[in-house]
Amino acid sequence: MKRLCLWRHAKSDWGDPAKDDFDRPLNARGAKAAEFMAGYITNSTYRPDTVLCSTAARARETCAPLAARLGNRVPIIYRDELYHAMPDAMLDEIRRAPDTAQTLLLVAHNPGLVLLAMALAEDPDEETALRIAHGVPTGGFIVFEFDVERWSDIADGKGRSVFFGRPRDLMTDEKT
Structure with a gap:
């Protein structure tokens, strides 16, 4: 069995309209959410063996607190x-992931991430299906499980959605 985690980058800063989209950093709320989610992910059963991350500044900054927690034990690619x-380009990257990784985390962007989640979902529960259909919010985290031995065997419509979380909901849950 393989587990695929999809993590949308945290909230980015739109304060400098002259800044190229690729170079936009996280805003303060996004940095806080990335830090929280990094802790959540590393302390959960969804801790990755390998991470694939977009090179955009906001994705790298989202991934940075996770990379710090994981240390050099987990490759960040x-x-x-x-x-x-x-989705097709994301699937190409996923299918090339090392098969030694049982849990793979992909840090990327919408709209591709939500389209990928919709394509992968075999039969999500109604609440998860509605959340995916309405988009993956910044910092959103979705987990799928696949009954395959190799990442190259991941196919559309074959993943079981086992978790969907938003930073603000998870932060609230932790406070109660």
């Missing part, structure tokens, strides 16, 4: 191809 990638 930065891929230009994941910047504003559509």
Whole structure:
């Protein structure tokens, strides 16, 4: 069995209209959410063996607190191809992931990420299907499981959606 985690970059800063989209950093809320989600992911059963991350500034900054927690035990692979990638390009990267990784985390962007989640979902529960259909918010985290031995065998419509979380909901849950 393989587990695929999809993590949309955290909230980015739109304060400098002259800044190129690729170079936009996280805003303060996004940095806080990335830090929280990094802790959540590393302390969960969804801790990755390998991470694939877009090279855009906001994706790298989202991934940075996770990389710090994971240390050099988990490879973080930065891929230009994941910047504003559509599902087919994301699937190509996933299918090339090392089969030694049982849990793979992909850090990328919408709209490709939500389209990928919709394509992968075999039979999501109604709440998860509605959340995916309405988009993956910044910092959103979705987990799929696949009954395959190799990443190259991942196919559309064959993943079981087992988790969907938003930073603000998870932060609230942790406070209660």
